Amino acid sequence: MRLRMLATAAVAVLTVAATASCGGGTGGEPGTVTLRLGFYAAAGDPADTTMRKLVKEFTAANPSIKVELEVAPYVQFFQKLRTQIAGGQAPQVWLSDGVLVQEFAARGALADLSERVKTLDAADYHGLELNRDAKGRIFGFPQGAQTPVLFYNKKMFAEAGVDEPTAEWTYDDLAAAAKKLTKDTNGDGKPETYGFRAYSPGFTESWWPIIKAFGGDIVTDENRKVVIDSPRSKAALDWMLAAMGKEKFAPDVVATESMGKGAVHQMFATGRVAMSYGIYARSLPALSAGVDFGVAPLPKGPAGRGNVAIVNSWVVSKAASPEQADAAWKWITFFSGDGPQRAWAELGEAIPINKQVAESALPAERRRAFLDSLAEADDLGTNAVWSEYTEALAKRINQALSGAMPVAQALTTAQQEAQQIIDRFQASGPR
Amino acid sequence: MTLLTRKPGRVAVAPPAPLRGRRTGERAWALAFASPYLLHLVALTAWPVLASLYFSLTEYNLITSPRFVGLDNFARLFADEVFWRTLGNTAYFAVLFVPAQTILALLLAIALNQRLRAMALFRAAYFVPVVSSWVVVAYVADAVFNPQFGIANQVLGWLGLPAQDWLQDPALVIPTLAAVAVWKGVGYMMVLFLAGLQAIPEDRYEAAKIDGASAWNRFRYITLPGVSGTTFLVLVLTSITTLQSFEQVFVMTNGEPHGASEVTVLYLYRHGFQFFQMGYASAVAWVLFVLVLALTLVQFRLQRRWVHYA
Structure with a gap:
């Protein structure tokens, strides 16, 4: 009898050990919200460094929001993301390659940001119109624009x-x-x-x-x-x-x-x-x-x-709680603001989506060619x-x-x- | 494999004595000790395998829950030209790779099965590619087969032959991949053959020599039958890994040029992990599984004709 108990106990212990590793805690102090934020960058890349700096500024200004970063190089990031979504473990807000926004949106992974976008002046940002889907909805808020x-x-x-x-x-x-x-x-x-x-x-x-x-x-x-x-x-x-x-x-x-x-x-x-x-x-x-x-x-x-353009964008997971979605939107508007846009423009990696910043932060000798091309650009045939x-x-x-x-x-x-x-x-x- | 041991004409292993008489304590202990493995088997092998069988009957995009569609995925699969082409590519690769590697591994093993100084060094040299990662091998292969800067075209140039596009030529990409795969894999199979060769008793060769058997006849009638068990193992292992090959193609060509090197597992990977079609990808996996199983069963059936266990 004792031995049978031992065997049962062994099985039980192993089962607990196996399930515990799948759970992943979501707890936190009352009044605070934990936001998991994903983006792609090679480790040690200047983009990685700048993003981490901006996240620090953001959490300093919003003490009730705790940000957990999930960073990986481009290919690995999107590989992992798909399985994370399948397992209900996706970050609440992540940076998406512009051409992939509709793929995730059409399969019900993304929150519709159309209503939130209305609270902003769309004319202040590059790329918003390019991000509208066939029904006029917006699932991704521009983060940086690219046009050849x-x-x-x-x-x-x-x-x-x-x-x-x-x-x-x-x-x-x-x-x-x-x-x-x-x-x-x-x-x-x-x-x-x-x-x-x-x-x-x-x-x-x-x-x-x-x-x-x-x-x-x-x-x-x-x-x-x-x-x-x-x-x-x-x-x-x-x-x-x-x-x-x-x-x-x-x-x-x-x-x-x-x-x-x-x-x-x-x-x-x-x-x-x-x-x-x-x-x-x-x-x-x-x-x-x-x-x-x-x-x-x-x-x-x-x-x-x-002319064509790709607008890399912030997207919000449909699975995010209302508090997390609010926090995610706060992050998006923070990132689109003057200071962070300037910090991002210094990397020289993308055209800033904040029009004012783009006008002043892009190198003068290259500014017009890029901005005029962006203004005339079509999307890159994006769909699901x-x-x-x-x-x-x-x-x-x-x-x-x-x-x-x-x-x-x-x-x-x-x-x-x-x-x-x-x-x-x-x-x-x-x- | 268990199927075969039940075939008539084979001596069945005597069934173990009934357990009833044993103390239950022993069974409990047995269960306790086996439970880590059993849990592992159920949680990480049996469950995913059964889940993928279910997914193969659904439309599953990883995001919304799977929707049952019956055999639709299989109907689409069998009607898909690209799928058949990937199977053709895989088979072509296997037909070139499996015999080439097996024969070369045996020849190398015979050559290195001598008592010479620094033999360990030679054996190690052939084994180095085995432990190298495919990413490293891809760089080495590029140094050889790069159409612009590679050594292979230089050599062809010295011989007065026209330069080739190798991995970028739809007709040459699979043979080139197979050659690189042989280079990387032959050392491992060589080691298996070396073990097989060393298990052949020396006195057989001595007896044959006394009887005046030629070197060829000693190879043909002693060495070959002597390593037939190893050969069988090598053939089964290489065939299975070939049908499942993915990493090499993923790293070296990613299916290019224009799909000429797209193998079935790469096709599966793309649909499952890039195009959100996990149901369809699961169907591909099951078709591939059935093919691997069938091939292995055929090999096991044929082995009786040529494999001798000493």
Whole structure:
């Protein structure tokens, strides 16, 4: 009998030990609220340091709010987040990549911030309108904005005796200048420096704005209908293919991918290319490499510049208690205020969403190009299945751009496959 | 595996004596000692496996609770061209990798099964990639196979052959991945073969030599049957890990170029953890499980024809 009790006790102890580790306490002193705040940053990154400093300022000003930080590098952050949500353990407020806001919102993970946004003057902030979904709701409050512009290397332009880009540039001007800037110094038939970087696996700085500038489009009808299969999209991709092939003023897909993961974003900073489309964050590597560079608006295509933007945003978990949601909103408004926005702008990583701060804190020589591009930008086709449908598109378009599939066929297939993904989600029920 | 021991014609193990006569105390102790493992088995293996079986019959986005959809996920799966292509990619990888690694591991083991000075050093050298992480191996592989800066294209250049795009060429990506996987994995299998070789009694070779058997015949009729048990183990282990391979592809190509190296587990991972389709991903996992099980059963059935246990 004693032995049976012993065995039962052993089982009981183990069970308790196993369940205790799943619980996670939420208690605290009465009157205080604990807010778990998540954001992505590499450990020791200046963004990490600044964010921690701002959180300290915030809790000093709001003693009733206790903030627990959850920080991880980008990929790990979103991996963990999905399982946290599944387990009911998500932070109450977190920084979301702008393109993922609708993915989480459409699946019911996010609180609707529309009513709270009404208490602010929307005209004071960049990116709010881009964040409205098809029904006009806002699930993410802007944290920092990104939009591609044309980066150019002043030294390389001067050396080649080429006039610097202007706001009036067309795609023909871009091509003509890029040809003059392409240099094969050792005469092996392969240029060491190229005039322009056309292909990038990050399509925000590559085929997406180019297709739009040529008059094509990717998705319409509240981002539910894929329309990429058009002669205008084909003209855009043909222009890119010529740039990498016949005209040889841009590195081809294999050369770009051979540089290694992430290196495509360094091609401008390392002087491999004289011009490149780049979002605001690309200033950082160029500055730290000491490149003397300027930025100009994207060149004009037959249908304009094709400006797009990504607005990284604060989102609030639907599972947050009313007190936590209030505290989360307090944090969001704090972060959008003058002081924190200035501290964030100093990092030089994103366009501040506080319009006043953006006007004064952005470097004067780059301010207009970025702010004008942002003002004209469309969203990046965001919807509930953004990751999945854009991956399907990118797979086919990269096939076309590397010459593995004819452009027309790639566009037709891309459209079918992407549409199927969107339709499947729509069919799975109204949200 | 237990299925096979019940086949007719096999000597069944005698059932243990009935427990009734034993003291209950012993059973309690047994339970007490087994409980950590049992709890682990139930909580961390059996429960998740059963849960994933249930999820495979639902639409589950990780956020809202699962919605039962019957066999919809499986219907979609079998109609999905991409899924079949990932299976094809996986099979292609396996067909190249499993025999190549097994044969090379055996040859290396024979070569290193000598009494030479510094032999431990050679054995260790082949074992180093085994203990390296895939991230490190990916960097080494890039130094070799990078189309722009890699050694492989330099060597081809010296031989007057055209340069290749290796991991960026849809036709070459899987063979290149398989070659790298052999390089990384062969040391481990070599060690298994070394153990197998050393278990073959030396007197058999002596007897064969006295009878005038050639080196080839000694290999063919003594070594090969002698390591057939090890070979079987190596084949089963490599086949299973190959069908489940993920890390290498995730780190080295992430399915590129254009899906030419997208293996089934990568496809599963993307749907489950990136596209919020845990139900669909669970269905993929179960199809893969059935395939691995079937393959293993076939291997176990075939082994009777060629595996000799001394």
